[in-house]
Amino acid sequence: MVLDSESKKWLADHYGAGIKFDEPMSKHTSLQVGGPAEAYFVPGNIEALKSLINWAWQKGISYLIIGDGTNLLVKDSGVKGIVIALTKCLQAITKIDNEKEEVVVTAMAGVRMQALCRFALEHGLAGLNFALGIPGTVGGGIMMNAGTAEGWIENVLKTVTVLLPNGQIQEITRDRLKFSYRNLTLNMELNQEFQAHPVIIDGSFCLHPTDPVKLKAEAQKILRRRMQRQPIGYPSAGCFFKNPPNGKTAGQLIDLAGLKGKAIGGAEVSSKHANFFVNIGQATAADFLALMELVHDTVLTRFNIDLESEVKIVGA
Ligand SMILES: Cc1cc2nc3c(=O)[nH]c(=O)nc-3n(C[C@H](O)[C@H](O)[C@H](O)COP(=O)(O)OP(=O)(O)OC[C@H]3O[C@@H](n4cnc5c(N)ncnc54)[C@H](O)[C@@H]3O)c2cc1C
Structure with a gap:
């Protein structure tokens, strides 16, 4: 449902200048493209987030939760409903040592993945070095099962806490987290209505104490390698396509198809x-959608491989 004038008034009355109408999503995505969100809001605390999603859910107004927008391609036509960016609230990191050889670190969804990696490094905790250099928030990283050749979120994630549209908070344990390549499905055993709108509010990561000097040396190596391999200086959303399950990577196929610089x-x-x-x-x-189609079709024709987008395409 699109926002009618009554809904816009309610939003303006409740959230004041914090709610922005017709906000260009190009300002909130790392690709720096995308048309307007009908409404855009950055909650300052969990109560504001709760009240907004509860109201939207009751009114049948769609909402899209985002983090830093580093894996999003928003269409030029924009996004119907409300975009809610979890970049200012849900910022805590806590650490619980237990008797086992593990330490559980809980990071809230708005924490930057890099801040979590630094926290682990500073405390001499192994397990998260693979995520060094991955931009975005912990919430986005969990939903994307973010990772690199060195590891994926699923290797360290123990539990996830979600906020439901009715205000309930539920912890989802490891056995109900269904991971796949750059994707997480939360098996909440709830009705479809709730499953469609999971809002991650935190994740607990199982880490291991280790030699901090060795850990930092490994971190530097990983970061250096990223700097050498990835283009910096131009806006992007990281890897555009998922790697095929076997054989060459998407990057190698695109390169072999002669498309570098296209x-x-x-x-x-x-x-x-x-x-x-x-x-x-x-x-x-x-432009990005046309380039994506051209690359996809060229790789399909040349190698009979059907590349699938890793970047999430959203919008009306
Ligand atoms: C330069 C660059 C390098 C990158 N390198 C890597 C890499 O090495 N490995 C990798 O995996 N990715 C990489 N990425 C992609 C991206 O950084 C990751 O996917 C990141 O985890 C996305 O986090 P985000 O906060 O920006 O999420 P967003 O892009 O804002 O959102 C991603 C998805 O998660 C959902 N979402 C976000 N937060 C929540 C929440 N709290 N609750 C429910 N749903 C939520 C959104 O609706 C969307 O579907 C790179 C991107 C860039 C720009």
């Missing part, structure tokens, strides 16, 4: 890393 409008296949599509200036979402 551009449509302001969207370009990076010459440094063929699976990074970069905004070289004034790109639109339509």
Whole structure:
């Protein structure tokens, strides 16, 4: 349902200047493209988040929870309903030592993944170095099962806490978390209505005490490698396509297809890393979608491999 004037008034009355109407999503995504969100809100605390999703759910108004927008391609037509960015609230990290050889670190959804990695490094806790350099929030990282060749979130995630639209908070244990490549499905054993709108509010990670000096040396190596391999200086959303299950990576296939440097409008296949599509200036979402189609179809024709987008495409 789109926002009618009565709904807009309610939002303005309750959240004041904090609620923005027709807010360009290009300002809130790392690709720097995307049309307007009908309404955009950054809750300052969990109570504001709770009241907003409860109201939206009761009114049948759709909402999209985002973190830093580093894995999103928002269409030029924008997003219907409310975009809620968890970038200012849910910022705590806590650590519980237990008798076993493990330490449980709980990070709330709005914590930056890099802040969590630094916390682990500072406390000499192994398990999260793989995530060094992955931008975005913990909530986004959990939903995306973010990872690299060194590891994925699923290797360390123990539990997830979600907020339901009716205000209930539920912990979901490991056995009900269904991970796949860059995806997490929360098996909440609830009706479909609730399953469609999970809001992650925190995740607990199982880490292991280790030699902090060795851990930091490994961290530096990982970060150096990322800097060498990935294009910096241009807006992107990281890898655009998922790697196929076997054989060559998506980047290798795109490179072999001769597409490095290929551009449509302001969207370009990076010459440094063929699976990074970069905004070289004034790109639109339509440019990225056209480039994506061209790359997909070329790789399909040349290698009979059907690449699947890793970046989430959202919008009306
Ligand atoms: C330069 C660059 C390098 C990157 N490198 C990597 C990499 O090495 N590995 C990797 O896996 N990814 C990588 N990425 C992609 C991206 O950073 C990750 O997917 C990241 O985890 C997304 O976090 P985010 O907060 O930006 O999520 P967003 O992009 O805002 O959202 C991603 C998805 O999660 C959902 N979501 C976000 N927060 C919540 C929440 N609290 N509750 C429910 N749903 C939520 C959104 O609706 C959306 O579907 C890279 C991106 C860039 C720009």
